[in-house]
Amino acid sequence: MASLNDPDVKHPSIYSRKEKSLGVLCSNFLSLYNRDGVESIGLDNAANQLGVERRRIYDIVNILESVGVLTKRAKNQYTWKGFNAIPHALEELRKQAFNENLKVSQICTSVTVGNENDCLGSSNSNSSYTDRCTNSSGSSKNESNRKEKSLGLLTKNFIKLFISSNTDLISLDAAATSLLSDLHDPTAMKTKVRRLYDIANVLSSMNLLEKTRHPQSGKPSFRWMGPKIVSQTLDTNSSKRRAFGTDITNHEDVKRKRIDCSKEVTVAMPSNIDCVKVKNNENITMQQQASRKSKAFVFGPFTPAITQKAGNSGNKKLKQAQDWENLAGTYHSQYNNKALDDLFGHYVEAWKSWYAEADKKK
């Protein structure tokens, strides 16, 4: 259905690439499956609901799976694990990263890490994170690195970079380089970078990452917005671990410049789903209204709906999060839709319990 040949019938130009970004798609996906008793996800259904080609769903799903939000159950079928699973997934990644680093450092204990003080990436000599996880049982020439080049694995390794280092700001180049298996091939680099952008977009939609530019160099970089984890002692102090704040929230203000429209609008979920109670607050995007009254279709080629541009662009420096607590206190609920708002509630809950657990374990 979705006659894709009528883009002109309504709004001739207004095509905005942003509205089709993986980030937006991910937001929609998330709000569509979060909430109520969803536990099974059918790829076909997802594609239809979200109005995108199947290929895109694979992208989203693979990345989400890397973070624990989903699990593949069977062909065409995924299981929704929810945001509560993220903490554990990250912890798991941290462990892996730890072991891998150990392994590497043992092999080449020398390597003066001297230069390059901050930007990790070049720290571990060559080999990058690609380990031979792939079937350990010899198995003749396992030439195809297909598995090793998967978006999913790349996502994990990418996240490990942040979780295991002391920096939360990594430049695009550094990341690409360190995740590259053979850093001599310019083509491979380009491809890797493309993937990194894809990943960054979806992680951003979950507020785990932020796309920025390095302060001085101005080079495109990524900043980890999720928990730090790292070795860090963390032990006892049981005082306040709810640092994650109440509203994890997001940015909007923090990242105002680029992404702008990426999230607020989002959600336009299809009919059922308990109907987003949208507290008609400010401006409900017409997109939502439309989708609500007309059966979930409308969705397809996203309505132009121009996200509200509001009066942003005001304050720019604003230093970014890191101290979620503080941030949370300053700006509260900036989501126009209950769904997302609530969604992050769970998210926060997860962090809290996770921390409590970690603390106890210590």
Place this chain on the structure above:
DNA sequence: CACTCCCGCCATTTG
């Protein structure tokens, strides 16, 4: 022009 990164061709893997 340099960045971003959507789109979908088509190789692989599955069932």
Place this chain on the structure above:
DNA sequence: CAAATGGCGGGAGTG
């Protein structure tokens, strides 16, 4: 073998 997956990179938007 068909269907499901998912690399990969051309090249269209953006700034």
